[in-house]
Amino acid sequence: MSLCSLTQRVLAASVAAVVGLTLASAPPAGATPANPLVGNWGVHTGKWDNTYPAYQHAHGHKKRLYGKVALRPHAAWFTAHTHSISTSLERYIERTQHGDPNKLVQFALFRQWPDREARRHVPLTAADQAAYRSWMDTVAQTIGNRRVMIILEPDLALDAPGGHTADPAVRLSLVRYAAQRLSSLPNATVYLEAGAPDWLKASTATQLLIDAGIGYTRGFALGGTHHTSVGADVNYAAAIASGLAARGYPGKTAVLDTADNGHPFTYQRYRKHHSHKSFLTPITCKRKRQRVCVTLGVPPTTNVTAYSRKLHLNATQNARLATYVDAFVWVGRPWRAGNGKSFSRKRLLQAARTTPFR
Template sequence: MAVAVILALVPSAGTAAAGARPVIDDGPWVPFTASWDGPWQAYSQATGTSKTLLGKIALRPRVFWFTSGTQKRNATEVVRDRIAEFQRGNPDAYAQLAIFGLYPTGEKNRTDPIPLAQQQTYRRWIDQIAVGIGSSKVIMVLEPDLAVAWGGWRPGVRFGLTAYAAKKLGSLPNTTVYLDGSDADWLKADKAVRMLLRAGVRYVDGIALGSTHYSSTAGNIRYGANLIRRLSAQGVPGKTLVIDTADNAKPFTPQEFYRRFPHGWIGNANLCRTKTETKCVTLGIPPTTDVANARWGLSATDRSLASKYVDAYLWFGRPWLYNQAAPFRLNRALAVASTTPY
């Protein structure tokens, strides 16, 4: 089934901080329609109300995560295939990718040493990805959950590897790179800035916030604006933001979650059961560069900050997946689609 969907919510150009180069031009944003993709496959097979609901996910631009599972393969060919599945023959269309490769055996093993051979494997993987992307148009989130490295073995090693990726991928002519900067409810601003500087933020276009947390868009706008000001004071000016809004229409913090579910797991946090329930998971603001629209319910102050600092709201969170990772869960997808206010 061929589809060329451009959301009305995605206008022709993004915003940028004063003095920064435009980072998202008028190339269309398109959904990921690979036949094997969970949301798209479910949408294609659904009928009636289920199809309408699943369309709220499948027909919206989503970020595809390119993970360490491809480090033992020819990543050049794999990334070319993914870009082709986004573009469907239209080279002006953006592919939206997340690069997630610092934890090849899982974040749970973050305290294990990273052998030199594994470090070299990561660099070679990044080199292959860069070749695969080439001059294609890509919006990229670099190393979601980067802040996990602070609690792992020698954080500087992972930050150094990320800086290598930032420099390599940030040099590609049509790839816009946002380095993960944690979340408003995660790192304190000074620690986040130290991480960003060590991880190569100077080589990329901006910062990505909110990848696996559920805090509010407004909170991340204010948090991100603070990070950008601090980076500028450190001699790294002109950065901008993208914020994940896939799952935060009814925001909450990890502390609030664990007070309510002391034995729960936040990766599969509680789904909203109704449109009026609060502090639960449901789809947030649809992907868009219209970041200051009054429709999103932001205060005048937050809309002003968004206009100045935020390039886009993206969907790089994945609440329709088990543990936000894999596999696709139809019940989660239907739940978040049926309770979203958008």
């Protein structure tokens, strides 16, 4: 047996050993063939977010807890500050597919804020705009014909809560370019990030999605870095999809981020209970019965209706879930401070220990 084959077998055994692990593998009963996410999802075994190395070096109960994240598909974030986007993305794809081109690779792309959002009041120069298009071209060339799911530009070019944006029309035109370029790839499924129901009105999100190129993409993504309930997100998805259909963009579907909403709360509720704590790094739950804190939500899957009872959804929400939602995905990263800074073993273990989902 080759070393490569042995490594793949060991990885498969490790993934299968996690108790309660839920992946989107074989198409679930009732799955729509039109859903491009149905099928085998790759699990990354590299070092990009430190979760897999932590799992590798853990033992006993801690190893099982680390496995709740490390052995489940979750999306990497690639930004303007990613070192060598082509090399980094290539390595990420290779360490997620492990030689199987049918495995779905998931990641998010942030590039419209080259100097981070603190400088959103500074207009992009012609050179900035050219660099954005070149960066997206490189991403597209690196992906080629491989099977990927892309969450594109969270928060879009918002001139809304969070501060004034100097040139939203310019930034939205760049996102449109990326949406068209990436969606033209044969096996890429693109979702434009549309925020959360505690952030923007559905009508505002609908207009932003149209301006950002929703016509090119499969649909939109909800809940990234927010912690609203699946029920609220489903209602929001239905409102946005209906608004898009009324504007000439029918059939758009959503993916919902459930990485960190096991005990859901809104931005407003969090500020009321923890006015002195940062919403970007919300407190993790220390006990299973604790609320207004972060813990892991529904495991990533395309079998979204399997969790209806556990999520306490009503009949209308169940129907909307089946109609408008392609998958539950993990885009948020509650095991990292600020969703993107340092990896925290303590945060991961607390979130894994307190989740209401197996």
